[in-house]
Amino acid sequence: MFQKVLISASELRNNFQDKVIFDCRYRLTDPNYGKMKYEEGHIPGSCFMDLNEHMASKPGKTGGRHPLPDLKKFKFRLEEAGMDKTKGAVCYDDNLSGAARMWFLLRLIGNEDVLVLNGGFEGWIKLGFPVEVGDNRESKHGQVNVHINRSILATHEDVIDSKGKYKIIDAREVYRYNGESEPIDRFPGRIPGAINIPYTELMEDGKLKDVESLKEYFKDIGDGDIIYCGSGVTSCVNFLAMEELGIRPRLYLGSYSDWISRNLEVARTEK
Numbered sequence: 001m002f003q004k005v006l007i008s009a010s011e012l013r014n015n016f017q018d019k020v021i022f023d024c025r026y027r028l029t030d031p032n033y034g035k036m037k038y039e040e041g042h043i044p045g046s047c048f049m050d051l052n053e054h055m056a057s058k059p060g061k062t063g064g065r066h067p068l069p070d071l072k073k074f075k076f077r078l079e080e081a082g083m084d085k086t087k088g089a090v091c092y093d094d095n096l097s098g099a100a101r102m103w104f105l106l107r108l109i110g111n112e113d114v115l116v117l118n119g120g121f122e123g124w125i126k127l128g129f130p131v132e133v134g135d136n137r138e139s140k141h142g143q144v145n146v147h148i149n150r151s152i153l154a155t156h157e158d159v160i161d162s163k164g165k166y167k168i169i170d171a172r173e174v175y176r177y178n179g180e181s182e183p184i185d186r187f188p189g190r191i192p193g194a195i196n197i198p199y200t201e202l203m204e205d206g207k208l209k210d211v212e213s214l215k216e217y218f219k220d221i222g223d224g225d226i227i228y229c230g231s232g233v234t235s236c237v238n239f240l241a242m243e244e245l246g247i248r249p250r251l252y253l254g255s256y257s258d259w260i261s262r263n264l265e266v267a268r269t270e271k
Contacts, residue, residue, distance in 0.1 A: 003243045020078075022048075023049065023093070024055070035050060043132070063261075064254030067253070081142065091103050092124070093120050097237050110149060123206060123207070154252045162226055169221065169227045172199075174198060179266070179269060202214065208237075208240065214245055223249070226250045227242075227249050232255045
């Protein structure tokens with residue numbers, strides 16, 4: 001059974017009043033990028049969600065670079081945006097991964113009525129749809145109930161115990177998977193036994209590829225298989241694609257950055 005996870009710009013425009021919209025643009029290399037872009041222009045009424053401030057909590061010794069956000073603060077931000085049981089949510093960005101991370105977090109707290117804008121902000125403005133500038137959004141008064149769905153999460157213990165039972169999927173670029181170099185984490189490598197399905201290969205022109213193309217990437221992947229990346233952000237694109245195909249994976253949220261913080265074994269591809 002396929003799960004609808006995407007919405008087009010035209011569909012959103014036609015159902016604008018029924019949605020709470022989240023702008024999730026970010027760059028790992030520039031913490032100010034998302035807010036700057038939001039203020040330059042955003043979908044009217046959308047609420048900015050900062051990756052580090054709203055979609056993650058401060059990292060500790062373990063847990064990875066982007067641990068789960070503080071749920072009380074996250075709930076407050078959602079209610080401030082006007083979320084309640086009468087409205088669905090739409091997440092957008094400019095490379096799918098920020099929107100997919102927000103989509104995953106909403107699914108994690110029990111919200112099933114959440115979609116990702118396929119084509120992101122660029123797709124919206126290409127159709128000539130309206131844009132707001134600045135940050136003049138008024139706080140609203142929504143009501144959000146949090147019910148954590150732990151069945152879609154995996155820990156490092158789950159990864160260790162999964163050998164021979166479930167596949168481990170590394171969503172990072174090939175060079176990082178191979179351990180050729182590592183631009184962010186302390187040292188290069190991958191979780192031993194992991195296969196590589198780079199999140200970048202699942203997209204084309206800012207959109208998730210069509211279902212038939214996605215099937216080829218995930219033809220040997222099944223329910224319960226575990227996805228990871230560097231810190232549980234870009235791997236959400238893989239999660240999104242698998243959900244669209246009707247596959248029910250788990251996300252190792254701490255990902256490679258958590259794995260190496262625990263001094264666990266890593267593998268590299270020999271040249």
